[in-house]
Amino acid sequence: MKKSLAIVLCALLLVSLGSSLAFAQEDAPVYVVLGDSIARGEQGTKDQETESYAAIVAKENGYDLRNHAVNGYNSKQLKSQLKKKKVQDDIRAADIISLSIGANDFLTNINIGTIILKASQGDYSMVDDTIEKLTVNFDSIITKLCELNSDALILMQTLYNPMYNEQREMFGVAVQKLNAMFTQYLEEHPGAYVLVETGKALEGEQAYIHTDGIHPNVAGHAKIAEVILEEIALQTTQPDTAQTTESDTETPIPQTGGDSTAVLWAFLASAALAACSILLKKRKISA
Numbered sequence: 021m022k023k024s025l026a027i028v029l030c031a032l033l034l035v036s037l038g039s040s041l042a043f044a045q046e047d048a049p050v051y052v053v054l055g056d057s058i059a060r061g062e063q064g065t066k067d068q069e070t071e072s073y074a075a076i077v078a079k080e081n082g083y084d085l086r087n088h089a090v091n092g093y094n095s096k097q098l099k100s101q102l103k104k105k106k107v108q109d110d111i112r113a114a115d116i117i118s119l120s121i122g123a124n125d126f127l128t129n130i131n132i133g134t135i136i137l138k139a140s141q142g143d144y145s146m147v148d149d150t151i152e153k154l155t156v157n158f159d160s161i162i163t164k165l166c167e168l169n170s171d172a173l174i175l176m177q178t179l180y181n182p183m184y185n186e187q188r189e190m191f192g193v194a195v196q197k198l199n200a201m202f203t204q205y206l207e208e209h210p211g212a213y214v215l216v217e218t219g220k221a222l223e224g225e226q227a228y229i230h231t232d233g234i235h236p237n238v239a240g241h242a243k244i245a246e247v248i249l250e251e252i253a254l255q256t257t258q259p260d261t262a263q264t265t266e267s268d269t270e271t272p273i274p275q276t277g278g279d280s281t282a283v284l285w286a287f288l289a290s291a292a293l294a295a296c297s298i299l300l301k302k303r304k305i306s307a
Contacts, residue, residue, distance in 0.1 A: 050113045051083035052172075054098060055120035057235060058244075059089035059177075064230035064237045071238050074118065076245035081252065086110045094124040095157035102164045114172045117165060118248065119213070122198050123179055125154045127234070139190045147194050151201050158205065162212050173255055174212070175248060176202060178219035182234050184226045195219065214251060221247045 053074040057063045061072020069075055078085035088107050090097070098121050101107055111117065126132060126147075135146045165174055178199045183191040199219055206215055221243050222228045228240035236244060 048082055048084040049115040050110065051078050051081075051085050051116045051118070052110050052114040053085070053087040053089050053118045053120075054101075054107075055089045055118075055177075056093045056124050057089070057091040058123070059118065059120040060087065060091055061089075061241060062091060063232065064235035065241055066238070071241055073236075073241040073245040073248065076242060077118075077248050077252075080245070080249055083116070086114075089120065092124055092128060093121065094128060095121050095154050095161065096125075099157045099160050099164075102161065102168075108168055111165060111168045111172070114169055116252065117169075117172050117174045118177065119161075119165075119174060120177045120218075121158070121161070122154060122202075125150055126194065136187070136190070139194065140187075144193060144197070147197060151197055154198075155201055155205070158201075162205070162209070166212065173214065173252070175216045175251060176206075176213040177216045177244070177248075178202060180219040180222040180236075182229050184229070184233075214255060216248055216251050218244050218247050 051074070053059050059074065061068035061074055065071035070079075072087075074085055074087050074089075077083065088101065088110065090101070093101070102111075126135065129135060129150060131146065135150065138144070138146050162174070165172075179195050181188060181192045181195045202215060206212060222236065222240055225243075228236055228243055230237040230240070
């Protein structure tokens, strides 16, 4: 009878601990990632669950990561994705939203050959036309995000030039034009998002580029994560001049300290198991 009671008490202890842990996980700040293969992290890493910048940021700050990025997505496809209920639900729950989009409006463009040919001759008219169309989709994307969640911190990543060959200068001009659009949009829509200079962080560093010549490698993802974490910390500790108006008040972005929380719960779980083991042994001896 006593042994059975001990088993029941141990079971209740473990259930209680598990419930507390589940509550702690549910209470973690939600980090939503949207966009293309750079945001997805499958290209250029061996394990996106640990090596992608999204995973690194989430682990470092103890966030609940919800990554909806899709390989190959352009702005039109992301705009369409925002109509999906699951995506909308996660955006509504988000504390932070990371956005990487725009590169595939060029790279997967059916006219990419002509765009490159003309640009190589100094004619960037097709680049400008592509950015003009992208801007329309981008406006719809940002408007929808703000409509679904006006309180989340939106982090818009600038693009980098991955080329280290005879096309570097040409691609550099296109990247500059695209990043200029992101900057201009923010100037015209103050507070819409915070611009994260991932482009500058990776610029001129071929060591950050995967062997495919396009995507960031493991070191590149680590660098992007570093820049995002710095921006999150900045937005948390200083008055928000980029994403609020004068009439707005700052909403601190929660950081739970993922590693320390995990260690604490691991310690409590081990302690609970040890206590149950000792209790059962004592009951066995006295039986």
